[in-house]
Amino acid sequence: MLLTHSCTAALEMAAILTDIEPGDEVIMPSFTFVSTANAFVLRGGVPVFVDIRPDTLNVDETQIEEAITPRTKAIAIVHYAGVGCEMDAIMRIAQEHNLPVIEDAAQALLATYRGRPLGSIGHLAGYSFHETKNVVSGEGGALLINDPRYVDRAEIVREKGTNRSQFFRGQVDKYTWMDIGSSYLPAELEAAFLWAQLEEAESITRRRKDIWQRYYEEFADLEREGKARRPVVPAECEHNGHIFYLLFRDLEHRTAVQARLREAGVQATFHYVPLHDSPAGKRYGRAQRELPLTRQMSERLLRLPLWAGMTDDEVSYVIEAVYRSA
């Protein structure tokens, strides 16, 4: 694992390491943060967007295979809200077509799929320690390398394309330009901050999961009344309490709820504008087919406040406000 200054940086490194060249296609969900796509587009790659599953909002693994063409160079998947994608199926497809899998595990620290940590299953993966994540260092990230063939080069790519790391270890007597690369390193200060955060990672995650669970249980009636749908975590996945969202009936309903929550002093946010509908997504990528679920879910989703320092009273306040607003 190599620390970076962001998950975006880790994904850019992954795009370099997988030798993405102009015109190479990378299969990915459209329901994700821009960095998943940007990293590859910077190398001239073409995102090929596929739809998401209705339950987890993760990439629909059953649509990956049909998106593979002779130009496909990699598969990039995102563990949305720290809930794992169907990795067995995805790795099977990747192996059959000899494609590397890059896990955008920005949100997935300490979450697992069939007992395995997310970020440890694909060939390469990125974590984020951005201030919005569970474990933070202001800006921050890491590249996870699960395939030995990428290790040596990763170190060089991260160090502006030089073998400075080898030089520091005394393996070479001077360092020089070896390959393409950029400045993907974090500062020492960030790393020191991150150290302290990582020491608390388990307690932070535990507290977040408690809050998540409380939301989940308390909103059972809301779901029963058909007003909103709660997140789905498949049995094979252990999540990390990163995001708690509700899916409302439609855009109109979501907008109304959000406005009422704002009046009650509760900040609830939505994401993502589907990448295939965005100006850059249209210019640089293409959708494999219509992506009805991506569009629908992005119109219906609302995230509720969730952070480790939230008090039980604050959680109760949010729950009550949601019931009054929905």
Place this chain on the structure above:
Amino acid sequence: MAPVIRALREHAERVESVVCNTAQHREMVDQVLEIFRITPDIDLDIMQPGQSLPDLTGRVITRMTEVLQSLRPDWVLVQGDTTTVFATGLAAFYEHIRVGHVEAGLRTYDKRNPFPEEINRLLVDHLSDRHFAPTERNREALLREGHTDETIIVTGNTVIDALLSVAELPEPPDMPPLDPDRRLILVTAHRRENHGQPLRNICAALKALAGRGDVQIVYPVHMNPNVRGPVYELLGDVPGVLLTNPVDYVTLVHLMRRAYLILTDSGGIQEEAPSLGKPVLVMRRRTERGEAVEAGVVKLVGTETEAILGHATRLLDDSAAYRSMVRAVNPYGDGRAAGRIVASLLGLPFEEFRPAP
């Protein structure tokens, strides 16, 4: 009707809705109520052993009239083409209460087939004040029968609303064990017209498909001995074929979602699978789902072993062929039918259903 009931509840500040269940088909309706967590406000529990049509019709009219007289609703909504629907419509008409028919305009134009449903829907459409037609074709049928355009609203089929909301739910714990290393082919085949040689042909094709080794075939088998006998005899111990008892609706939806390809002789699945973006090969000689065939998301392949095998193999091996069938456009609905129906009743703005070309 469940999605419509839900949509009405979401507008509880504007409309009071009362759910009345005649329970003409007790087990079927209870399963659905359970999935959608609907408790009927009134349960007439009308089913009786060996009920005759005249008897059933009479009882529904009498009991429903009592309900309508005490509630005096502004509208009565009925859905489908059961005897309950026709008799309730008639009771409402006698009481001068407006009737809205959900799933209006479906026709075979053969009054004895299906019996008595063809006549039930024809009659209820004639006494309805508003027709919620699933598709443009259904609208045209109504226009030809002299209904005026203002009474007809093309909504898409509410079954797609229900399907999409079930697909969002967690997979049920009793899902059949699926092998993530192989592509899933979901099979349903039990229609009476396929009993005998056609079903044996289907089984032979499935056996050959399983022999490829890269697919898992899951086939929930109907309890009818004419189906169970040959299917278990021919496929009972074929590796890669998983035969199960019939599954409930939630499980079926999740199997459809997980599938790479669906082989079926069912009508409903032809309507539903395109919404999940799954290609469907229809193992029948005819289908009344012409819109789906025209839209290219469903293909009629008949019941000859070679034809089934050939079409399935092509979709498994030729990704361009596969892609051309999976456009996730559904001519039958977009999951917003219930919203349109409720908006129409409440005088709210909405757009009619128009499938993407």
